[in-house]
Amino acid sequence: MRLISALLLALSLFASPAAAVLPDEILDDPALESRARELSLELRCLVCQNQSIDDSNAELARDLRLLVRERLIAGDTNEEAMAYIRARYGDFVLLRPPVQRSTYLLWFGPIGIVIAGVAIVMVTSRRRRKNAAAATPTSPLSSTERTRLDAALAREDDNGDRG
Amino acid sequence: MIAEIGHFALIAAFLLAGLQATVPLYGAHKGDRGMMELARSTAVGQFALVLLAFAALVNAFVTSDFSVLNVAQNSHSTKPMLYKISGAWGNHEGSLLLWALILSLFGAMVACFGRNLPPSLRARTLAIQGMIALGFLAFMLFTSNPFDRILAPPSDGAGLNPLLQDPGLAFHPPFLYFGYVGLSISFSFAVAALIEGKVDAAWARWVRPWTLAAWCGLTVGIGLGSWWAYYELGWGGFWFWDPVENASFMPWLAATALLHSAIVVEKRDALKSWTILLAIVAFSMSLLGTFLVRSGVLTSVHAFATDPERGVFILALLAVTVGGSLTLFAIRAPKLQTTGVFQPISREGALLLNNLFLSAAAATVLLGTLYPLFLDVLDAGKVSVGPPFFNATFGPLMAPVLGAMVIGPFLSWKRADFRQAMQKLWLGVAAAVTAIVLVLILSGVEGILPAVGVGAAVWIICGTLLELADRVKLARVPLSESWRRARRTPRAAYGMTVAHLGVGLVVAGVLGATVFKTESIQNMKPGDVVDVAGYTFTLDRVERLNGPNYQAERAVFRISTDGEQFATVNAERRAYPVEGDTTTEAGIHTTWVADLYAVVGEGNPRDGWTTRIYHNPLVPWIWLGTIVMSLGGVISLTDRRLRIGAPSRRRAPTSGSSSPAPAE
Amino acid sequence: MRRLLYFLPLVICLGIALFFYRGLDLNPRDLPSALINKPAPEFSLPALPGRDIQRADDGLARTDLTTGKPVVVNVWASWCIPCVAEHPLVDRLAKREGVTVHGINYRDRPDAAAAWLKRLGDPYAKVGKDESGRVSIDWGVYGVPETYVIDGNGVILYRHAGALSPEILERKILPLVKGGG
16 A cells, blocks of 8 residues: 555656756856746746746646747747747737737727726716706805804814725 | 435525515515515525535535535545535535525625614615525526435545645635625625615715625635745746636725725715726626636636536526626616715825726726637637736736825815825825835846836835824824824724735735746755855755645755854645645745745656745735735724614714814 | 716626627637648658558658648647547548548657557558657647648648547548548
């Protein structure tokens, strides 16, 4: 029984994939290496669930990490190296979707939402102010009301009812 | 036998929920007191029954009753007791039961603590709550019964995914669900208010504590999940923008916006329909999360085993709940009367800005999460939307929020003087600018973003403290007067201060984790030494050891600085024979301003072991910050507790300002 | 106009629900190849040694895909479990349907691969061994098994990732091979 479990342990420890970036992958040139790491973070591990190849310990991820480094050593720019991989695996491999017709909504959506929000706020608040102005009672506050209001406002300000 | 009791309890709860969903609604319509009161007894009864069912399931797990399919699939007799219990909600069926339990718990709490609510509002709120429960109990009974038996019970179970066998993750779902499901109360209140056609300051006061409680739970839940990812997944990350993470983050963003907009409704009688909409959206986001995890439409590390039938059911549930409430919103909300008007530069204006950008952020996360699905459905290609997209969009959207959260509290309601506020804040501005310049100089001007990030954290923390100082007029009046003011300051205000400080801590921690960390990957043999950020890590030994249901290789690192050893950390690789899986456990030593983090990978005595060592400055503040944030929520809640449901009684105005009334 | 604004959330919600409904039937892990309708990559792989039938001992190269006749390229490994499941279909494709099927043996030990073929039958015309997996990367392979249909001029017409099913074989692959021939 002990033998079996020892065997199991050995199997599962050594048959399981390697941890993410391994020492033997690391390039001697720190500048190239840091570029490689940067790119690795932008590439999706295709066989994993939502991981970059930098985080993944899958074989394919390791292959791609090595490939990125190879391309960089061969003199590719970051863009060329990414294009090289994209040509083989398509847009899906890019964790930062390329800006193109099908992703305009994605990339410009957030700013569009903000603009739409500001527009809605402006329109509604203008109308509200107009309504409020129209709804203002024609008779001004009586003097007692005025003092009560002032006292109330002073209290709010003073205590800073800032919830 | 006990499993059958659980099953019957569920059926009874389902029937009771049907009663709760209908009779009180009709009673409220007719003004029938008795029918309305039925809401309370059914809500409490439903909770008791679901609790019974839950207890039955936990019992089945604890006693390893493998004749129950769910137990056989997700448990194992050798599992430690904690994970036997947490295994009860570590699977689709059990987690649904936990969902239903918390749902009915909130219903029962409204029934018990909501004595001061107007009867019709309470009846309607509980009826809506009953409808949600009806849907979820039906979902469970028809597609996902946790009490299904198997005819030929196996001699032992299949075990629980080892990644889930972790204290952090054992308590992650209960907190997260407390938050998710707690938002159902805000939702039910919002729908009830739409039915009544009335939203006023009192309504906002009733809703706020529930939202706050849910928000606290959600904050802790997300924090726990992220903490788990940090030490268990083994590469030092804490947030991956995974669809399921996003699914918990979107309701959080919406709930945060809701907390702030409800203040405006309460104090200023404005932003009513917006607040109602937020309450609906926040809970809809929770439901969306539930759908995403269980339907298989998106890929995620955390997803449950999926099943199309369940996907259709829960989608229908989602469509009815959200579609129904939004239809009601579209019809009723335009009729809500608002009286409060305000200038753009005012407290309301700042809160509105906060709402605008928090909502835009939530919408962006939603867009990014669902975009691959959209393109796929339209057959317009496959894309991945990963962390680079979210980092690029989320940061800029948060920047105005981080700016406004400091300035806002300095602004007065209705109309404010921006310059005056900034004058009070000059110290904060100066501190932030100094921090930015300092970082730029120290880091050798390596990109402006890290510096701006540090500036933001300093800005939030200083600005928030300045606001407290300003509130008590520190250094402007005698200390005793300041102390008197501090004691008179409402707890809700302290809650805000503490929560905002928490945000500052989180911002700082996130920065440390992303920009300032140092990493070192190498092969080590016992005795080998690695220097990381001024700390010396020595691999002391690697030993094998047996856990309760796993075997592990444990690497022991000694950490020293300037030749003086001050800590050892244990990094483990665990192999779980039952599940046939391995996990990593990072060895972490925290100094509270930084984490020293070590992971051991594959290896053997001859060739050595792969090790990854990190110096993660400020990272502990992420979790410290989330705890501080929820603590702020709890402090605020203790203030509200005194008047949960108490209608806002306007104090009779005192003559003159000689004796300022207590704020609360 | 103002009233319409209040319907906006409902419209968005229903839109999303519709997408979800359609999305339930889709598999997010189903990836199209980036190389469809593009020429297959340049490559040349050494032959897998130890096969019973030495139909070609000079390996597999791109020139084998430009013979004027459509061919199928199947990427497999002896350690891959779905490969066993789809093997009868690959066999049928080669032996019953008379299609030329080449194999790329992905990250495998040659002796294990040869033994696997001995045990299950050897449907392949040529088998190139890709021990490093580099050639497979050029093909955009992200898991085994994968099956490619290539027209007579070396252009990739179709890629199926995962184990073949009779349906895929009959509906997708055979029409392409027979139609193109």
